[in-house]
Amino acid sequence: MTLPTPDLQVAAQPSIEMPPGAAIVEFKDVSIGFEQNHVLKNISFRVERGETRIILGPAGGGKSTLLKLANGLLQPDSGEIWIFGKPLSGMSEREIFELRAHIGMVFQESALFDSLTVEDNVAYRLHEERVPEEEAHDRVVEALRFVELEKAIAKFPPELSGGMRRRVSIARAIISKPDLILYDSPTGGLDPITSTTIIELVVKQRDVSNTTSLLITHRLQDAFTLATHRFSPSTGHMEPIPDGKLDPGTKFLVLNEGKIVFDGTTHELTHTQDPWLRAYLE
Numbered sequence: 156m157t158l159p160t161p162d163l164q165v166a167a168q169p170s171i172e173m174p175p176g177a178a179i180v181e182f183k184d185v186s187i188g189f190e191q192n193h194v195l196k197n198i199s200f201r202v203e204r205g206e207t208r209i210i211l212g213p214a215g216g217g218k219s220t221l222l223k224l225a226n227g228l229l230q231p232d233s234g235e236i237w238i239f240g241k242p243l244s245g246m247s248e249r250e251i252f253e254l255r256a257h258i259g260m261v262f263q264e265s266a267l268f269d270s271l272t273v274e275d276n277v278a279y280r281l282h283e284e285r286v287p288e289e290e291a292h293d294r295v296v297e298a299l300r301f302v303e304l305e306k307a308i309a310k311f312p313p314e315l316s317g318g319m320r321r322r323v324s325i326a327r328a329i330i331s332k333p334d335l336i337l338y339d340s341p342t343g344g345l346d347p348i349t350s351t352t353i354i355e356l357v358v359k360q361r362d363v364s365n366t367t368s369l370l371i372t373h374r375l376q377d378a379f380t381l382a383t384h385r386f387s388p389s390t391g392h393m394e395p396i397p398d399g400k401l402d403p404g405t406k407f408l409v410l411n412e413g414k415i416v417f418d419g420t421t422h423e424l425t426h427t428q429d430p431w432l433r434a435y436l437e
């Protein structure tokens with residue numbers, strides 16, 4: 156693991172308390188459908204602390220639905236979802252709200268408020284939690300420095316490029332030092348070069364804070380960059396892990412038509428003999 160750079164240690168929160176042996180995310184036989192259509196069918200998997208779980212699969216396979224279930228935005232028709240060792244079912248609105256304080260979310264298309272400045276967008280959750288203004292400002296500056304966008308603090312989202320808006324969205328997700336980050340297609344709609352700069356930030360967040368995450372991507376290249384790269388605190392950039400080694404915490408879940416067709420490591424995925432997976436990965 157890489158060491159945090161000094162300015163990133165500021166305001167670090169203690170990790171959430173969990174029962175021994177609990178996973179950060181656990182789906183147990185989860186199914187959900189909309190208007191008679193089954194979207195996820197009997198999904199079971201675990202995501203352990205420190206893991207980066209990449210979710211792949213063809214469009215419409217249920218990836219975004221899975222992320223919304225993990226955040227309590229949707230309820231399953233059957234099965235159980237446990238987050239930080241606690242079942243979501245039966246939680247009150249307030250308990251789900253408190254749980255979400257430990258989860259950062261990077262939505263598809265950034266989902267920023269166009270009428271708020273970058274500062275107010277990033278501080279949104281801190282304002283909800285009534286964090287004092289001065290502390291909120293310091294934390295916004297810290298989060299924007301992490302995504303290398305301090306200069307845009309007073310701008311409005313429509314003044315920014317797509318890649319910059321995605322950076323703001325990441326700053327907003329990490330501001331509360333979450334124990335879990337859900338990235339829904341963080342590079343969707345971006346050109347390949349900008350996509351790589353966003354993946355570099357995801358790698359940096361992973362290696363500096365050791366945050367657990369679930370990440371949907373449509374770009375296999377992004378997925379394999381995450382698996383084969385690490386953040387170097389000395390250069391401040393991402394670099395290939397030497398000797399062709401793989402990041403041990405990066406694992407994959409592949410969904411097709413609402414079912415898990417793969418759950419395992421990068422090595423297992425790239426060495427699969429399954430004909431459908433091999434065709435999908437080509």
Ligand SMILES: Nc1ncnc2c1ncn2[C@@H]1O[C@H](COP(=O)(O)OP(=O)(O)OP(=O)(O)O)[C@@H](O)[C@H]1O
Nearest residue numbers: 189190194212213214215216217218219220221373
């Ligand atoms: N709120 C909803 N009401 C009705 N149908 C929905 C709803 N949300 C998702 N669906 C349907 O569920 C299926 C899975 O959608 P989902 O967005 O989870 O897939 P996905 O794998 O994330 O797709 P993509 O890669 O295109 O983002 C789709 O057929 C979609 O139309």
